[in-house]
């Protein structure tokens with residue numbers, strides 16, 4: 001039978017009682033005084049009352065305070081002014097079971113006319129389980145936020161407090177070399193130099209850690225930003241590197257205006273573009289920047305590539321895939337910063353690569369982001 005042949009006359013063949021007995025929601029019919037006229041099996045299951053215990057009684061018996069006291073005046077108000085709070089709208093309220101237990105429920109009420117008498121039919125859905133799982137998700141989120149905050153605080157304090165003894169160490173090594181250098185042999189001098197270098201490197205790492213924890217603590221300053229301008233800013237800052245290393249940076253399709261923290265997103269592009277140049281062994285280093293659907297952007301290079309087994313590791317703090325000789329190239333934090341910034345914009349970042357051929361970093365920047373200073377901006 002085609003749908004067009006189906007007539008909406010099934011109700012003529014099915015009794016109202018059959019429907020009332022079958023629906024999963026509790027169905028309760030009351031008159032304009034609030035007296036219960038019908039109470040289906042689902043309502044029995046939800047409230048724990050048998051029909052004979054509620055029929056002819058006021059609906060208020062199924063409500064806790066303050067709904068109970070307010071109900072009479074609510075019905076009167078509705079009948080006089082027809083301004084509904086629940087009727088025709090539906091909302092979340094509290095119900096009371098026979099055993100006294102108060103529970104959350106979704107209530108929908110509609111008015112109907114039966115033999116010229118105003119009646120109301122209410123549908124009741126027990127949402128105790130849904131509310132409990134919502135509350136437990138809420139608790140997990142709060143605990144997670146707190147533990148993230150504590151981690152950021154810890155990183156901040158640790159890196160801040162480590163800086164002073166570290167500088168002391170480095171200064172003392174320098175003094176040792178200056179004051180006693182002429183009494184030490186070449187090997188001893190080499191070791192002192194190594195100590196100074198390592199202390200400097202550790203200072204760089206603590207600074208990075210400090211910056212990383214700040215990224216988690218500071219509010220984003222969201223505004224509308226033309227991505228194209230941001231990329232031009234970055235490439236003009238990298239001009240010397242670009243000329244020196246024979247680099248070609250191309251924006252392959254127009255980049256839109258997005259809502260983001262400009263300074264942070266500039267940092268994202270700076271890191272990705274610098275990496276595309278650094279980890280590139282080709283005589284002409286080609287970098288393509290572009291946008292795709294769903295607010296997805298990419299930075300593509302023709303560099304050395306990344307093995308698939310490292311696709312996740314590279315975003316870990318201090319993780320580098322290169323040997324010690326490359327140490328001057330970085331500390332292994334760039335991509336960690338990038339990921340943190342994208343995370344804070346509620347976006348995601350991932351990588352695709354082919355060894356020897358090149359790498360593409362993709363990231364999304366969802367729109368309509370809320371500014372941490374309570375203003376919402378939407379992109380055009």
Ligand code: ADP
Pocket residue numbers: 271275276279301303304305306314319320321322329330331332333334335336359
């Ligand atoms: P850093 O550049 O300071 O080492 P990053 O966090 O920016 O730190 O990058 C982590 C590692 O990921 C790098 O050491 C490098 O091995 C690898 N990597 C990052 N970007 C690229 C790229 N475009 N091509 C190849 N390897 C890359």
